[in-house]
Structures are given as structure tokens and as C-alpha cells.
Amino acid sequence: MIRLTSVLLLLTLSLATVTTARADEMPVNTLPIADLKAEADYQVKYVSEALQNLEGDDKYDGIRKKVKRAGGTLAVVAQVIAHHPEAASANVAAADLRVAGIAIRDAQDAASAKTALEAAVKAYNGEASGNAEESSEWKGLIGMHDMMEVINFRSSRLRRGVRRLKNPDEEKLHAVAIAVLSVPMKADTHEVKVEAEIPDWQKMSRESQELAVKLAKAISENDADSAQSIFDQLGKSCKECHTKFRHEEE
């Protein structure tokens, strides 16, 4: 009898641990791995097209900012894939993809961007080099300014798309991107000048991640009404954070 009780107690305790772990889990981990792969693919294609349209090396400066942002976003998506519970089934060499994203982000000319892009395509297709560090810090994968520019671009696409959901697959990806970028947002608290306000920053960026994940799910269910209302909440969350933490003079 005693034994059974202690077994039950142990079971209850371990179940409790599992539940807490779930509650702490990142909302992006509940997105289908296919959505994350699709976003990685979006960024790889974006860089590939930008480089194809390039006439000469001297023009690289004109697309460098865009390539940098795409590379940073790709690095973040790769790391989200690496942490996802279904990472193994993704057939992506996620650590290599992160490294390639960083190389795209930092490329100073078209030739190095092309080399980095080739590495990204290989990693996306599951070819692991064996040299990439398993994980890295979230902070620094993409700069705050670039992160906000990407979030703003994807959010403006959503603003137009969310009402009608004409291309749900594409519109969903914009929400996935915002969700994914909200992860390093939470980790990068350098904009918070008063230490006691760090928890507020973390709460707001966590909320941004949660709302964007919900939005992606509403879009994939073709639920335009929910999508619109979640998008409005997301818009409020941007403003709330800007009011508190954005310092215009920077």
C-alpha cells in the first residue's frame, strides 16, 4: 500500500514537472515545423533572388541591407528549428543553417553572400557539415534595428492581407516571422535603461510571440475574423512597447 502511494506521489510530482516545463515552453515551439521550414525557405529564396538580379559586384551595396536582414532572420529561424520538439523530423541541418544565416548577414560583397547562400541551401536540405556549434545565444543573431525593420515589413504585409486571406500560406508566414523574431527580442534587453523594467520588456516580447503564433494559427484555419482581431491586438502590443521603451533620439 505504502509503495503504491509513493509511486503515485512520484508520478504526480513528475507530471507536475512536465506541466510546468510546458507552461515555460516557447510559443513558437507549438508552430508546425513545416511553417518554420517554409519561413527559412522564404528567406533563402529572397536572398537568392536579390543576388540573381544583381548586375555587378558594385551594385551589392544597394541590396546589402536587405540581404543582411534576411540573413539575420534566417539565423533566428534556424535556431528556432533547432529548439523545436520535432527538430529531428525536419531534415534540416539547423545549426549549419544558423551559421550560414550569420554568414549571409555579415557578407560584405556579392561573392561571399553567394558562398553563404550555397551553404544555406545545403543546410536547408539536411546536409550537415559536422562543424557547426549546436546552439548559440539568441541575443545578437539579428540586431534590434534590423529585427524591427523586418517585423514592420511583415506586419505591413499582414495589415493588407489579413482582412481577406487571399493567400493564406503567404500571409501565415508573415505571422510566423514575427513570432520567431520575438524570441531574440525577449533575449535582447539592451534597450531597457532601467534594470527594474527588464521583466516588462520580457513580458511584452513574450506577448508579441504569443499573439503572432495565435495569428499564424488563425490564418492557417482560414479564420479571418479571429485573424483580424489578433492582428489588432498585436498592433497594440507594438505601440505599448514603443511608448515605454523606444527612445526616439537613437
Ligand code: HEC
Ligand atoms: C518588446 C518591445 C517592442 C515590441 C513588442 C515591438 N517593438 Fe518595435 N521597437 C522597439 C524598440 C526598443 C525600438 C527602437 C530600437 C531601434 O530601432 O534600434 C523599436 C523600433 C521599431 C521601428 C523603427 C525601426 C527603425 O527604423 O529604427 C519600427 C518600424 C518598429 N519598431 C515596428 C514594430 C512593430 C510593427 C511591432 C509589432 C508587430 C513592434 N515594433 C514591436 C521595441 C519593440
